Amino acid sequence: xxxxxxxxxxxxxxxxxxxxxxxxxxxxxxxxxxxxxxxxxxxxxxxxxxxxxxxxxxxxxxxxxxxxxxxxxxxxxxxxxxxxxxxxxxxxxxxxxxxxxxxxxxxxxxxxxxxxxxxxxxxxxxxxxxxxxxxxxxxxxxxxxxxxxxxxxxxxxxxxxxxxxxxxxxxxxxxxxxxxxxxxxxxxxxxxxxxxxxxxxxxxxxxxxxxxxxxxxxxxxxxxxxxxxxxxxxxxxxxxxxxxxxxxxxxxxxxxxxxxxxxxxxxxxxxxxxxxxxxxxxxxxxxxxxxxxxxxxxxxxxxxxxxxxxxxxxxxxxxxxxxxxxxxxxxxxxxxxxxxxxxxxxxxxxxxxxxxxxxxxxxxxxxxxxxxxxxxxxxxxxxxxxxxxxxxxxxxxxxxxxxxxxxxxxxxxxxxxxxxxxxxxxxxxxxxxxxxxxxxxxxxxxxxxxxxxx
Amino acid sequence: xxxxxxxxxxxxxxxxxxxxxxxxxxxxxxxxxxxxxxxxxxxxxxxxxxxxxxxxxxxxxxxxxxxxxxxxxxxxxxxxxxxxxxxxxxxxxxxxxxxxxxxxxxxxxxxxxxxxxxxxxxxxxxxxxxxxxxxxxxxxxxxxxxxxxxxxxxxxxxxxxxxxxxxxxxxxxxxxxxxxxxxxxxxxxxxxxxxxxxxxxxxxxxxxxxxxxxxxxxxxxxxxxxxxxxxxxxxxxxxxxxxxxxxxxxxxxxxxxxxxxxxxxxxxxxxxxxxxxxxxxxxxxxxxxxxxxxxxxxxxxxxxxxxxxxxxxxxxxxxxxxxxxxxxxxxxxxxxxxxxxxxxxxxxxxxxxxxxxxxxxxxxxxxxxxxxxxxxxxxxxxxxxxxxxxxxxxxxxxxxxxxxxxxxxxxxxxxxxxxxxxxxxxxxxxxxxxxxxxxxxxxxxxxxxxxxxx
Numbered sequence: 001x002x003x004x005x006x007x008x009x010x011x012x013x014x015x016x017x018x019x020x021x022x023x024x025x026x027x028x029x030x031x032x033x034x035x036x037x038x039x040x041x042x043x044x045x046x047x048x049x050x051x052x053x054x055x056x057x058x059x060x061x062x063x064x065x066x067x068x069x070x071x072x073x074x075x076x077x078x079x080x081x082x083x084x085x086x087x088x089x090x091x092x093x094x095x096x097x098x099x100x101x102x103x104x105x106x107x108x109x110x111x112x113x114x115x116x117x118x119x120x121x122x123x124x125x126x127x128x129x130x131x132x133x134x135x136x137x138x139x140x141x142x143x144x145x146x147x148x149x150x151x152x153x154x155x156x157x158x159x160x161x162x163x164x165x166x167x168x169x170x171x172x173x174x175x176x177x178x179x180x181x182x183x184x185x186x187x188x189x190x191x192x193x194x195x196x197x198x199x200x201x202x203x204x205x206x207x208x209x210x211x212x213x214x215x216x217x218x219x220x221x222x223x224x225x226x227x228x229x230x231x232x233x234x235x236x237x238x239x240x241x242x243x244x245x246x247x248x249x250x251x252x253x254x255x256x257x258x259x260x261x262x263x264x265x266x267x268x269x270x271x272x273x274x275x276x277x278x279x280x281x282x283x284x285x286x287x288x289x290x291x292x293x294x295x296x297x298x299x300x301x302x303x304x305x306x307x308x309x310x311x312x313x314x315x316x317x318x319x320x321x322x323x324x325x326x327x328x329x330x331x332x333x334x335x336x337x338x339x340x341x342x343x344x345x346x347x348x349x350x351x352x353x354x355x356x357x358x359x360x361x362x363x364x365x366x367x368x369x370x371x372x373x374x375x376x377x378x379x380x381x382x383x384x385x386x387x388x389x390x391x392x393x394x395x396x397x398x399x400x401x402x403x404x405x406x407x408x409x410x411x412x413x414x415x416x417x418x419x420x421x422x423x424x425x426x427x428x429x430x431x432x433x434x435x436x437x438x439x440x441x442x443x444x445x446x447x448x449x450x451x452x453x454x
Numbered sequence: 455x456x457x458x459x460x461x462x463x464x465x466x467x468x469x470x471x472x473x474x475x476x477x478x479x480x481x482x483x484x485x486x487x488x489x490x491x492x493x494x495x496x497x498x499x500x501x502x503x504x505x506x507x508x509x510x511x512x513x514x515x516x517x518x519x520x521x522x523x524x525x526x527x528x529x530x531x532x533x534x535x536x537x538x539x540x541x542x543x544x545x546x547x548x549x550x551x552x553x554x555x556x557x558x559x560x561x562x563x564x565x566x567x568x569x570x571x572x573x574x575x576x577x578x579x580x581x582x583x584x585x586x587x588x589x590x591x592x593x594x595x596x597x598x599x600x601x602x603x604x605x606x607x608x609x610x611x612x613x614x615x616x617x618x619x620x621x622x623x624x625x626x627x628x629x630x631x632x633x634x635x636x637x638x639x640x641x642x643x644x645x646x647x648x649x650x651x652x653x654x655x656x657x658x659x660x661x662x663x664x665x666x667x668x669x670x671x672x673x674x675x676x677x678x679x680x681x682x683x684x685x686x687x688x689x690x691x692x693x694x695x696x697x698x699x700x701x702x703x704x705x706x707x708x709x710x711x712x713x714x715x716x717x718x719x720x721x722x723x724x725x726x727x728x729x730x731x732x733x734x735x736x737x738x739x740x741x742x743x744x745x746x747x748x749x750x751x752x753x754x755x756x757x758x759x760x761x762x763x764x765x766x767x768x769x770x771x772x773x774x775x776x777x778x779x780x781x782x783x784x785x786x787x788x789x790x791x792x793x794x795x796x797x798x799x800x801x802x803x804x805x806x807x808x809x810x811x812x813x814x815x816x817x818x819x820x821x822x823x824x825x826x827x828x829x830x831x832x833x834x835x836x837x838x839x840x841x842x843x844x845x846x847x848x849x850x851x852x853x854x855x856x857x858x859x860x861x862x863x864x865x866x867x868x869x870x871x872x873x874x875x876x877x878x879x880x881x882x883x884x885x886x887x888x889x890x891x892x893x894x895x896x897x898x899x900x901x902x903x904x905x906x907x908x
Contacts (some may be wrong), residue, residue, distance in 0.1 A: 172869040176869035251802070386619075411628070
């Protein structure tokens with residue numbers, strides 16, 4: 001695969017490594033020096049002898065060894081010459097971080113790149129791009145210092161993002177929230193490698209289980225549709241489209257120099273291609289979390305179990321508003337539970353275990369639902385402000401989830417005590433949400449995706 | 455005001471203080487012993503001589519001094535007798551935490567309370583209630599241990615919540631997120647004091663600037679409408695209604711024993727009464743934050759300033775989708791900014807200051823917008839992953855906000871570095887949001903509220 005070196009190169013040249021630690025090239029070089037990358041690195045800067053104790057080369061031509069990937073951070077005007085040198089040195093994969101091309105009206109300069117790319121059959125990400133972060137190989141062309149933007153841990157979500165600012169801020173945020181990533185790619189002006197190339201590559205990437213996508217425009221609509229159709233059958237693609245209104249579309253033009261096109265056409269295409277459409281970034285990661293963690297449900301009947309009546313009501317309201325199916329427990333289950341639960345508990349949906357619910361009461365009901373063929377998904381609300389829920393609720397939930405019979409989703413809102421429990425659950429493969437509405441909409445996407453692709 | 459002692463009593467009896475530190479009465483007594491309450495407290499438990507080194511009284515009748523408030527945490531059957539004793543002792547305000555009344559079908563027992571209340575002209579919150587937390591006086595009848603549910607700092611939001619579980623979990627969450635509260639009241643079955651009484655009281659409460667409300671049903675629709683109409687002119691009321699669907703409404707019956715009634719009637723009443731309707735808990739606190747912190751805008755024209763193009767686009771999309779007005783900078787402002795900003799910057803809305811924006815560039819544009827009569831509200835997106843934004847952006851934003859000319863709202867997404875900046879801004883009175891869509895919908899409510907009430 002000709003994109004492979006972007007993520008797995010064993011030998012990398014960083015071109016334009018300043019000695020100034022605030023400059024783009026220097027930040028990138030540092031990512032490799034102390035970020036955990038295991039391959040070989042070469043600094044290129046004609047005006048320095050050494051940088052961070054590494055020899056500095058005047059040009060890639062001076063490097064004797066093979067180089068699989070170049071990362072370019074020189075001023076825009078100097079990029080064509082540098083790219084030419086990469087071609088001659090047979091470095092087939094190049095990431096261009098430098099800005100100052102199409103996005104500022106400099107079409108001519110961008111055209112020069114195109115010609116060089118064709119001549120040497122290069123694969124180029126950028127220009128005007130943050131480039132690539134691979135959580136496994138630690139390839140990292142992001143020129144944002146790690147104290148400002150933390151790098152995510154290894155995971156199974158890959159995020160393709162046309163906008164660098166959205167990409168970096170959201171990855172930073174998601175990392176703080178505990179999400180793991182496989183690959184993050186901000187591809188900027190897409191002079192060569194575009195969203196379709198990347199989605200196709202990620203479709204075949206074993207590390208990637210869920211693909212997230214922020215786009216303002218696609219380069220080749222037909223190809224995008226074809227690629228997504230194929231990939232979305234293998235793994236979920238969740239996309240958000242920037243510039244869905246006229247005023248928003250106008251703004252995309254000066255952002256990435258791309259015409260946003262009619263929102264309706266995009267939404268239609270998303271549907272046709274099996275893409276899950278997220279209305280906003282929050283939804284995108286909510287959906288990614290459930291699709292990353294949950295096993296496929298056999299159907300759409302959801303049973304709600306709660307120890308907070310109000311939360312159960314809000315969850316039911318959200319389910320009905322979204323046209324989802326509330327499961328109706330079988331007669332046998334109801335009879336069985338009636339025998340064992342206190343008489344004040346109504347055996348309904350939501351199943352409100354009331355304020356004095358213990359972990360044992362949860363276990364009883366979860367086990368019953370696991371056996372009941374009328375239930376496909378368990379949405380479990382656990383509020384731990386009340387003293388009767390002990391920490392063994394985590395064991396109850398994880399054990400049920402590990403049985404891999406039905407997907408389990410947990411809703412829990414609160415402060416530090418709640419957060420500790422949630423982190424624990426998430427590390428054990430259970431997606432958790434603060435608000436019932438977010439959980440419900442995520443369950444809807446889970447059910448829908450597997451209904452279409454099983 | 456006859457509800458005053460619920461929040462300001464100087465002498466309080468806690469009735470049913472167990473020696474077992476896990477029991478409800480004990481937890482409540484502890485809230486007063488080590489929670490910062492400055493008045494007098496009395497423990498009532500006929501089976502103990504002393505608790506936590508306080509003398510234990512057999513009954514409130516044995517207390518020689520005046521008592522302004524009683525908090526009751528004895529088993530349901532014992533409540534009528536205890537309430538009778540409170541009446542005889544002339545304790546006019548009583549909070550009943552105990553459950554086991556109407557909500558479990560025990561109408562008869564609840565009727566007994568009603569009779570006693572009438573006979574002694576008592577004011578009672580509960581039963582089946584968490585009761586009251588006052589962040590200033592530290593009156594705290596919440597039987598949830600503080601290591602499980604943290605208590606909020608002093609602030610100006612008051613939250614009236616029919617559901618104890620929603621109330622406690624959301625206050626716990628909001629506290630972790632830095633919100634301050636004046637009063638939190640979970641009023642349970644509302645045998646006497648109901649939502650209308652509390653809203654009326656909070657309308658006159660100087661500490662309260664914004665009232666948040668979760669209801670499943672109101673006891674007296676006409677009175678609710680009248681009270682809210684009056685109060686909402688003085689301060690915003692934000693309400694969320696549980697049980698808006700048929701299935702949800704059915705669940706409210708077994709939750710607080712109340713008939714939820716048609717959602718449409720509620721939404722109509724909300725509108726008539728000037729209540730801001732929040733669709734979910736997240737919106738409620740997003741709206742509360744902007745209404746708590748921002749000065750009234752003179753109109754609805756919003757100018758977006760950003761250093762992330764994609765975020766600007768998402769904000770514009772959200773504005774247009776919500777039918778809001780994008781400001782159009784005056785010719786003079788445009789001319790002035792054109793002279794001083796780099797040529798690649800488009801002076802539009804969103805005003806995209808691009809990736810190399812500095813704090814000085816933000817200041818230039820904010821100052822220009824403050825002078826421009828076409829701008830009523832500033833929505834400022836600041837992404838700090840990029841190294842060129844220094845910490846002095848906080849000074850720029852706070853200085854502009856302190857001028858009290860126009861409301862400023864900040865959007866910023868990221869990890870730890872971002873969170874530090876946001877906390878700093880919020881402490882200085884600027885509301886901040888993670889996602890542009892949430893900020894935009896909050897701005898909409900701000901504009902709407904003051905359009906109707908200025």
